Amino acid sequence: MLKTSFLGKTFPNPSVLASGILGVTGAGMNRVIEQGCGGITIKSVSLEPRTGHPNPTMIGKKHFFINAVGLSNPGVEEAIEEIKKFRTLSNAPVIGSVFAGTPEEFAEITRQICRAPLNFLEINVSCPNVSKEFGDPFAYSIPAVQTITQKVKENSNVPVIIKLTPQAWNVADIAKAAQDAGADAICAGNTISGMVIDVRSRQPILHNKQGGVSGPALFPVALKAVYDIYKTVDIPIIGTGGITTGEDALAMIMAGATLLGVGSAVYYEGEEVFKKITDEMIAIMHEENIHSLDEIRGAAHN
Numbered sequence: 001m002l003k004t005s006f007l008g009k010t011f012p013n014p015s016v017l018a019s020g021i022l023g024v025t026g027a028g029m030n031r032v033i034e035q036g037c038g039g040i041t042i043k044s045v046s047l048e049p050r051t052g053h054p055n056p057t058m059i060g061k062k063h064f065f066i067n068a069v070g071l072s073n074p075g076v077e078e079a080i081e082e083i084k085k086f087r088t089l090s091n092a093p094v095i096g097s098v099f100a101g102t103p104e105e106f107a108e109i110t111r112q113i114c115r116a117p118l119n120f121l122e123i124n125v126s127c128p129n130v131s132k133e134f135g136d137p138f139a140y141s142i143p144a145v146q147t148i149t150q151k152v153k154e155n156s157n158v159p160v161i162i163k164l165t166p167q168a169w170n171v172a173d174i175a176k177a178a179q180d181a182g183a184d185a186i187c188a189g190n191t192i193s194g195m196v197i198d199v200r201s202r203q204p205i206l207h208n209k210q211g212g213v214s215g216p217a218l219f220p221v222a223l224k225a226v227y228d229i230y231k232t233v234d235i236p237i238i239g240t241g242g243i244t245t246g247e248d249a250l251a252m253i254m255a256g257a258t259l260l261g262v263g264s265a266v267y268y269e270g271e272e273v274f275k276k277i278t279d280e281m282i283a284i285m286h287e288e289n290i291h292s293l294d295e296i297r298g299a300a301h302n
Protein backbone atom coordinates (compact mmCIF):
# COMPACT_ATOMS: atom_id res chain seq x y z
CA MET A 1 0.00 0.00 0.00
CA LEU A 2 2.84 2.41 0.81
CA LYS A 3 5.34 1.05 -1.72
CA THR A 4 6.90 4.03 -3.50
CA SER A 5 8.93 4.28 -6.67
CA PHE A 6 11.52 7.06 -6.59
CA LEU A 7 13.76 7.60 -9.63
CA GLY A 8 13.42 3.96 -10.60
CA LYS A 9 14.10 2.52 -7.15
CA THR A 10 11.38 0.92 -5.04
CA PHE A 11 11.07 2.00 -1.40
CA PRO A 12 8.94 -0.25 0.88
CA ASN A 13 7.38 2.93 2.25
CA PRO A 14 8.07 6.63 1.54
CA SER A 15 9.78 7.47 4.84
CA VAL A 16 13.50 8.22 4.76
CA LEU A 17 15.81 9.12 7.61
CA ALA A 18 16.67 12.82 7.14
CA SER A 19 20.35 13.78 6.98
CA GLY A 20 22.14 14.44 10.27
CA ILE A 21 20.07 12.13 12.44
CA LEU A 22 21.77 8.77 13.17
CA GLY A 23 22.95 8.29 9.58
CA VAL A 24 26.59 8.10 10.65
CA THR A 25 27.51 4.46 11.30
CA GLY A 26 26.51 1.41 9.27
CA ALA A 27 25.06 -0.22 12.40
CA GLY A 28 23.01 2.90 13.27
CA MET A 29 21.60 3.11 9.75
CA ASN A 30 20.64 -0.57 9.88
CA ARG A 31 18.86 -0.12 13.21
CA VAL A 32 16.64 2.57 11.71
CA ILE A 33 15.81 0.35 8.72
CA GLU A 34 14.92 -2.50 11.07
CA GLN A 35 12.48 -0.12 12.80
CA GLY A 36 10.54 0.36 9.56
CA CYS A 37 12.23 3.31 7.87
CA GLY A 38 12.10 3.08 4.04
CA GLY A 39 15.59 4.41 3.27
CA ILE A 40 18.57 6.24 4.73
CA THR A 41 20.13 9.63 4.13
CA ILE A 42 23.61 9.75 5.61
CA LYS A 43 24.83 12.67 7.72
CA SER A 44 26.34 15.25 5.36
CA VAL A 45 30.08 14.81 4.95
CA SER A 46 32.92 16.99 3.72
CA LEU A 47 36.28 16.13 2.14
CA GLU A 48 38.06 16.47 5.50
CA PRO A 49 36.75 15.70 9.02
CA ARG A 50 35.16 18.64 10.86
CA THR A 51 34.58 19.14 14.58
CA GLY A 52 31.66 21.55 14.12
CA HIS A 53 30.61 24.15 16.70
CA PRO A 54 31.29 24.10 20.47
CA ASN A 55 28.49 23.09 22.87
CA PRO A 56 25.70 23.78 23.50
CA THR A 57 24.72 22.81 19.96
CA MET A 58 21.15 21.61 20.41
CA ILE A 59 18.04 22.41 22.43
CA GLY A 60 14.72 20.57 22.30
CA LYS A 61 11.41 22.34 23.06
CA LYS A 62 7.85 21.07 22.82
CA HIS A 63 7.26 22.34 19.28
CA PHE A 64 10.72 22.61 17.82
CA PHE A 65 14.35 21.63 17.99
CA ILE A 66 17.11 24.09 17.29
CA ASN A 67 20.62 22.93 16.45
CA ALA A 68 23.92 24.44 15.48
CA VAL A 69 25.90 21.24 15.23
CA GLY A 70 27.89 22.97 12.48
CA LEU A 71 28.21 20.02 10.11
CA SER A 72 30.56 18.04 12.33
CA ASN A 73 31.47 14.86 10.48
CA PRO A 74 34.27 12.30 10.22
CA GLY A 75 35.09 13.14 6.59
CA VAL A 76 34.35 11.33 3.35
CA GLU A 77 36.76 8.38 3.77
CA GLU A 78 35.14 7.21 7.00
CA ALA A 79 31.66 7.77 5.55
CA ILE A 80 32.52 5.47 2.63
CA GLU A 81 33.60 2.72 5.05
CA GLU A 82 30.37 3.05 7.07
CA ILE A 83 28.18 2.90 3.95
CA LYS A 84 30.06 -0.26 2.90
CA LYS A 85 29.38 -1.74 6.36
CA PHE A 86 25.70 -0.86 6.02
CA ARG A 87 25.63 -2.62 2.66
CA THR A 88 26.76 -5.86 4.32
CA LEU A 89 23.72 -5.58 6.64
CA SER A 90 20.95 -4.25 4.38
CA ASN A 91 19.88 -3.65 0.78
CA ALA A 92 17.75 -0.63 1.72
CA PRO A 93 18.17 2.50 -0.41
CA VAL A 94 20.98 4.84 0.65
CA ILE A 95 21.14 8.53 -0.13
CA GLY A 96 24.64 9.96 0.29
CA SER A 97 24.85 13.58 1.49
CA VAL A 98 27.69 16.03 0.98
CA PHE A 99 28.49 19.70 1.46
CA ALA A 100 31.39 21.91 0.39
CA GLY A 101 32.49 25.54 0.28
CA THR A 102 32.94 26.05 -3.48
CA PRO A 103 31.58 24.55 -6.73
CA GLU A 104 34.99 22.92 -7.40
CA GLU A 105 34.98 21.35 -3.95
CA PHE A 106 31.45 20.04 -4.61
CA ALA A 107 32.79 18.38 -7.76
CA GLU A 108 35.62 16.75 -5.79
CA ILE A 109 33.49 15.54 -2.86
CA THR A 110 31.02 14.10 -5.39
CA ARG A 111 33.79 12.13 -7.11
CA GLN A 112 34.96 10.84 -3.72
CA ILE A 113 31.60 9.83 -2.17
CA CYS A 114 30.60 8.11 -5.42
CA ARG A 115 33.20 5.42 -4.58
CA ALA A 116 30.66 4.26 -1.97
CA PRO A 117 27.76 1.94 -2.89
CA LEU A 118 25.09 4.68 -3.01
CA ASN A 119 21.70 4.76 -4.71
CA PHE A 120 21.38 8.56 -4.76
CA LEU A 121 23.37 11.63 -3.78
CA GLU A 122 21.87 14.58 -1.91
CA ILE A 123 23.62 17.93 -2.13
CA ASN A 124 23.32 20.03 0.99
CA VAL A 125 23.50 23.65 -0.20
CA SER A 126 21.17 24.86 2.52
CA CYS A 127 22.69 24.47 6.02
CA PRO A 128 21.85 27.69 7.95
CA ASN A 129 24.49 27.22 10.66
CA VAL A 130 27.84 27.67 8.96
CA SER A 131 27.56 31.14 7.45
CA LYS A 132 30.57 32.42 9.40
CA GLU A 133 32.76 29.99 7.45
CA PHE A 134 30.90 29.53 4.17
CA GLY A 135 28.81 32.72 3.80
CA ASP A 136 25.07 32.62 3.08
CA PRO A 137 23.72 29.23 2.03
CA PHE A 138 24.08 28.65 -1.73
CA ALA A 139 20.39 27.68 -1.70
CA TYR A 140 19.43 31.38 -1.66
CA SER A 141 21.03 31.99 -5.07
CA ILE A 142 19.79 30.72 -8.43
CA PRO A 143 23.21 31.04 -10.17
CA ALA A 144 25.01 29.28 -7.27
CA VAL A 145 22.51 26.41 -7.23
CA GLN A 146 22.78 26.04 -11.01
CA THR A 147 26.57 26.01 -11.03
CA ILE A 148 26.80 23.50 -8.18
CA THR A 149 24.12 21.26 -9.70
CA GLN A 150 25.99 21.18 -13.01
CA LYS A 151 29.32 20.41 -11.32
CA VAL A 152 27.81 17.63 -9.25
CA LYS A 153 25.96 16.11 -12.19
CA GLU A 154 29.17 16.01 -14.24
CA ASN A 155 30.85 14.01 -11.49
CA SER A 156 28.12 11.78 -10.03
CA ASN A 157 27.40 8.18 -11.02
CA VAL A 158 24.01 8.20 -9.25
CA PRO A 159 20.92 10.47 -9.47
CA VAL A 160 21.36 13.84 -7.75
CA ILE A 161 18.96 15.42 -5.24
CA ILE A 162 19.40 19.12 -4.45
CA LYS A 163 18.45 19.99 -0.87
CA LEU A 164 16.98 23.50 -0.62
CA THR A 165 15.78 25.76 2.20
CA PRO A 166 12.14 26.76 2.67
CA GLN A 167 13.59 30.01 4.02
CA ALA A 168 14.28 31.22 0.47
CA TRP A 169 11.19 33.25 -0.50
CA ASN A 170 11.55 32.03 -4.10
CA VAL A 171 12.29 28.39 -3.29
CA ALA A 172 10.07 27.22 -6.16
CA ASP A 173 12.09 29.24 -8.70
CA ILE A 174 15.31 27.91 -7.20
CA ALA A 175 14.00 24.36 -7.49
CA LYS A 176 13.14 24.99 -11.14
CA ALA A 177 16.64 26.34 -11.73
CA ALA A 178 18.10 23.19 -10.16
CA GLN A 179 15.93 21.05 -12.44
CA ASP A 180 17.03 23.06 -15.50
CA ALA A 181 20.68 22.50 -14.45
CA GLY A 182 20.13 18.73 -14.38
CA ALA A 183 18.92 17.87 -10.86
CA ASP A 184 17.08 14.55 -10.69
CA ALA A 185 15.07 15.42 -7.55
CA ILE A 186 14.59 18.16 -4.94
CA CYS A 187 14.65 17.82 -1.17
CA ALA A 188 12.55 20.52 0.54
CA GLY A 189 14.08 21.11 2.79
CA ASN A 190 16.55 21.98 5.44
CA THR A 191 16.08 23.68 8.83
CA ILE A 192 15.38 27.42 8.95
CA SER A 193 17.43 29.96 10.85
CA GLY A 194 16.37 30.83 14.41
CA MET A 195 17.60 31.43 17.95
CA VAL A 196 16.76 30.89 21.63
CA ILE A 197 17.64 33.30 24.48
CA ASP A 198 17.97 32.46 28.16
CA VAL A 199 16.14 35.22 30.05
CA ARG A 200 18.10 34.74 33.28
CA SER A 201 21.53 35.18 31.72
CA ARG A 202 20.09 37.42 28.95
CA GLN A 203 22.22 35.54 26.45
CA PRO A 204 21.63 33.32 23.41
CA ILE A 205 21.63 29.69 24.55
CA LEU A 206 23.46 28.14 21.61
CA HIS A 207 27.18 28.80 21.55
CA ASN A 208 26.80 29.69 17.87
CA LYS A 209 24.01 32.11 18.92
CA GLN A 210 21.82 31.04 15.99
CA GLY A 211 20.76 27.61 14.81
CA GLY A 212 18.47 25.68 12.50
CA VAL A 213 14.86 25.18 13.58
CA SER A 214 13.36 21.73 12.92
CA GLY A 215 10.46 19.68 14.25
CA PRO A 216 6.68 20.33 14.33
CA ALA A 217 6.97 24.15 14.15
CA LEU A 218 8.69 23.75 10.76
CA PHE A 219 5.97 21.53 9.27
CA PRO A 220 3.65 24.17 7.71
CA VAL A 221 6.67 26.01 6.30
CA ALA A 222 8.06 22.87 4.67
CA LEU A 223 4.60 21.85 3.46
CA LYS A 224 4.14 25.14 1.60
CA ALA A 225 7.62 24.88 0.09
CA VAL A 226 6.75 21.43 -1.29
CA TYR A 227 3.38 22.71 -2.53
CA ASP A 228 5.01 25.64 -4.35
CA ILE A 229 7.86 23.54 -5.78
CA TYR A 230 5.45 20.89 -7.09
CA LYS A 231 3.97 23.58 -9.34
CA THR A 232 7.29 24.50 -10.95
CA VAL A 233 9.13 21.17 -11.41
CA ASP A 234 8.50 17.76 -13.01
CA ILE A 235 11.09 15.91 -10.90
CA PRO A 236 10.21 14.15 -7.62
CA ILE A 237 10.35 15.95 -4.27
CA ILE A 238 11.46 14.68 -0.87
CA GLY A 239 9.23 16.55 1.61
CA THR A 240 11.19 17.14 4.81
CA GLY A 241 10.45 19.26 7.87
CA GLY A 242 8.43 18.58 10.98
CA ILE A 243 6.76 15.32 9.98
CA THR A 244 5.79 13.43 13.14
CA THR A 245 2.44 11.77 12.31
CA GLY A 246 0.75 9.81 9.54
CA GLU A 247 -1.48 12.81 8.96
CA ASP A 248 1.57 15.06 8.37
CA ALA A 249 2.97 12.43 6.01
CA LEU A 250 -0.19 12.22 3.90
CA ALA A 251 -0.54 16.02 3.80
CA MET A 252 3.05 16.23 2.49
CA ILE A 253 2.17 13.75 -0.28
CA MET A 254 -0.98 15.72 -1.12
CA ALA A 255 1.25 18.82 -1.44
CA GLY A 256 3.30 16.87 -3.99
CA ALA A 257 6.05 14.92 -2.19
CA THR A 258 7.15 11.46 -3.29
CA LEU A 259 9.41 10.60 -0.33
CA LEU A 260 9.17 11.94 3.23
CA GLY A 261 12.25 12.91 5.24
CA VAL A 262 11.88 12.34 8.97
CA GLY A 263 14.45 13.79 11.36
CA SER A 264 13.46 15.47 14.63
CA ALA A 265 10.57 13.04 15.20
CA VAL A 266 13.26 10.47 15.98
CA TYR A 267 14.42 12.69 18.87
CA TYR A 268 10.86 13.07 20.15
CA GLU A 269 9.71 9.48 19.80
CA GLY A 270 12.69 7.24 19.12
CA GLU A 271 13.39 5.08 16.07
CA GLU A 272 9.95 3.47 16.46
CA VAL A 273 8.47 6.65 15.00
CA PHE A 274 8.86 5.32 11.44
CA LYS A 275 6.48 2.43 12.12
CA LYS A 276 4.13 4.75 14.02
CA ILE A 277 3.97 7.16 11.06
CA THR A 278 3.43 4.43 8.46
CA ASP A 279 0.80 2.63 10.60
CA GLU A 280 -1.08 5.91 10.97
CA MET A 281 -0.84 6.53 7.22
CA ILE A 282 -2.36 3.13 6.50
CA ALA A 283 -5.15 3.66 9.04
CA ILE A 284 -6.16 6.99 7.45
CA MET A 285 -5.90 5.51 3.95
CA HIS A 286 -8.33 2.73 4.96
CA GLU A 287 -10.73 5.25 6.47
CA GLU A 288 -10.57 7.47 3.38
CA ASN A 289 -10.67 4.63 0.84
CA ILE A 290 -7.24 5.53 -0.58
CA HIS A 291 -5.54 2.57 -2.25
CA SER A 292 -2.15 3.97 -3.16
CA LEU A 293 -0.06 7.07 -2.60
CA ASP A 294 0.00 7.74 -6.36
CA GLU A 295 -3.74 8.31 -6.10
CA ILE A 296 -3.29 11.29 -3.75
CA ARG A 297 0.09 12.73 -4.75
CA GLY A 298 -0.43 16.44 -5.45
CA ALA A 299 -4.16 16.11 -4.65
CA ALA A 300 -4.15 19.45 -2.81
CA HIS A 301 -3.54 21.15 -6.17
CA ASN A 302 -6.75 19.89 -7.80
Ligand SMILES: Cc1cc2nc3c(=O)[nH]c(=O)nc-3n(C[C@H](O)[C@H](O)[C@H](O)COP(=O)(O)O)c2cc1C
Pocket residue numbers: 018019020021043044058065067069071097124163189190191213214215216218240241242243261262263264265
Ligand atom coordinates in the same frame (compact mmCIF):
# COMPACT_ATOMS: atom_id res chain seq x y z
C1 LIG B 1 20.84 17.69 14.74
C2 LIG B 1 20.56 17.90 13.29
C3 LIG B 1 21.59 17.74 12.37
C4 LIG B 1 21.34 17.92 11.00
N1 LIG B 1 22.36 17.74 10.11
C5 LIG B 1 22.10 17.84 8.78
C6 LIG B 1 23.11 17.55 7.84
O1 LIG B 1 24.23 17.16 8.17
N2 LIG B 1 22.81 17.70 6.53
C7 LIG B 1 21.56 18.11 6.08
O2 LIG B 1 21.34 18.20 4.87
N3 LIG B 1 20.58 18.36 6.98
C8 LIG B 1 20.81 18.24 8.30
N4 LIG B 1 19.81 18.47 9.20
C9 LIG B 1 18.47 18.87 8.69
C10 LIG B 1 17.54 17.66 8.58
O3 LIG B 1 18.01 16.73 7.64
C11 LIG B 1 16.12 18.11 8.16
O4 LIG B 1 16.20 18.71 6.89
C12 LIG B 1 15.51 19.10 9.15
O5 LIG B 1 15.83 18.76 10.48
C13 LIG B 1 13.99 19.18 9.01
O6 LIG B 1 13.38 17.93 9.24
P1 LIG B 1 12.79 17.50 10.69
O7 LIG B 1 11.89 18.61 11.14
O8 LIG B 1 12.06 16.21 10.40
O9 LIG B 1 13.95 17.32 11.60
C14 LIG B 1 20.04 18.28 10.57
C15 LIG B 1 19.00 18.44 11.50
C16 LIG B 1 19.25 18.25 12.84
C17 LIG B 1 18.10 18.40 13.82
